[in-house]
Amino acid sequence: MPPSATTPAKAQPASLQSRIKARYEVMSAVEQKLADVILASPGQLAMQTATELATSAGVSKATTTRFFRTLGYAAYEEARREARDARSGGSPLYLQDRGSREDSLEDLIQHHRDQEIANVHQTYSSLDRAELLEIAHAIASARRVVIIGFRHSQTIAHLFRSNLIQVRDDILLLPAPGDSLAEYLASLDERDVAICIGLRRRMPELEATMSAMSGLGVPMLYLADVLAGSPARLARWVIRCHTESTLMFDSNASVAAVTNLLCSLVGKELTGRKASHLERVELLHQQLDELVTTD
Incomplete structure (x- = not known):
């Protein structure tokens, strides 16, 4: 049911990217390093633990934990769930890392072709x-x-x-x-x-x-x-x-x-x-x- 004239629609919480960009200029150099890793591939959050993210960014786990609390998340897992929802919702921003682990362009093309064929086959079936x-x-x-x-x-x-x-x-x-x-x-x-x-x-x-x-x-x-x-x-x-x-x-x-x-x-x-x-x-x-x- 749509909201009534007297009840305003509930505002959507700010995205991870907007939260980072709003605070980026006041972050420390270490926090900016972590922020850069996240912004480069936000979809990775859906698959990484806080420890894995900290390792990939070259910062401590404690820094990572404080980073997300500063952004307004209760814990890292809350941001991770947001990333999972974005991936499952089809956001290209959160799916841009797909194919990055293929060994070669030929492997990437073959994998993509096989999936396209499977989609048509499953749909027609x-x-x-x-x-x-x-x-x-x-x-x-x-x-x-x-x-x-x-x-x-x-x-x-x-x-x-x-x-x-x-x-x-x-x-x-x-x-x-x-x-x-x-x-x-x-x-x-x-x-x-x-x-x-x-x-x-x-x-x-x-x-x-x-x-x-x-x-x-x-x-x-x-x-x-x-x-x-x-x-x-x-x-x-x-x-x-x-x-x-x-x-x-x-x-x-x-x-x-x-x-x-x-x-x-x-x-x-x-x-x-x-x-x-x-x-x-x-x-x-x-x-x-x-x-x-x-x-």
């Missing part, structure tokens, strides 16, 4: 075949399709739209630059379908938007990572994609693959109809001389 056909039919038959993705999830939303617009009309990508959502959502109802992309590090606006569409009776597909979160309860269909990575950024390979699959299934259903949208699009491409063909 989990797909409900009957549900896929149901989703494709709903998208093909909807009066209007709304695709919603905030932040990096909008990259997949754009991919969804660029494929779907080739096989059917009335596709709306949200949020539109400079506009609010209410004007677009107000005309939606049970005759439409919303495709909501919610990859890790989701913005609160996604769940608020899905809640509003649920109240309007709009059927929703929710495409997310394995830990889909609370927005999943609002959707009619949920597809969870494996996005684990060996490097600092989450993998989008399985998400892109599922997007391609779903759009192709929609296209397969629609192209069998007389004077399909795809046929009209291709004819207009030729008339407008829009695309360069390779000899």
Whole structure:
């Protein structure tokens, strides 16, 4: 439930980085040495004990303990838990050390490739075949399709739209630059379908938007990572994609693959109809001389 007008939202505690930077200029040379090690790779805190951190920074354990108490933590373990939460939440800052222990670039590339392949395999193995056909039919038959993705999830939303617009009309990508959502959502109802992309590090606006569409009776597909979160309860269909990575950024390979699959299934259903949208699009491409063909 959102905070009331008389109850201010609870302020988030300052991050480890902001706490260090706020005090950096008044730290001793030894404390700055420790601070530099932490800022260079904050994700390491999730895997190091206080003794290991002190050793890697070349300072005493007592200095390390005092350092974190000065920053406002009850103990080192509190900061360590914060680092673990940041890593599990997908923060690239806390995952930037991934791959640093590989023996060579070739090993790094091979490990990364193997993980990408595993993500696609695991995601496809989990797909409900009957549900896929149901989703494709709903998208093909909807009066209007709304695709919603905030932040990096909008990259997949754009991919969804660029494929779907080739096989059917009335596709709306949200949020539109400079506009609010209410004007677009107000005309939606049970005759439409919303495709909501919610990859890790989701913005609160996604769940608020899905809640509003649920109240309007709009059927929703929710495409997310394995830990889909609370927005999943609002959707009619949920597809969870494996996005684990060996490097600092989450993998989008399985998400892109599922997007391609779903759009192709929609296209397969629609192209069998007389004077399909795809046929009209291709004819207009030729008339407008829009695309360069390779000899």
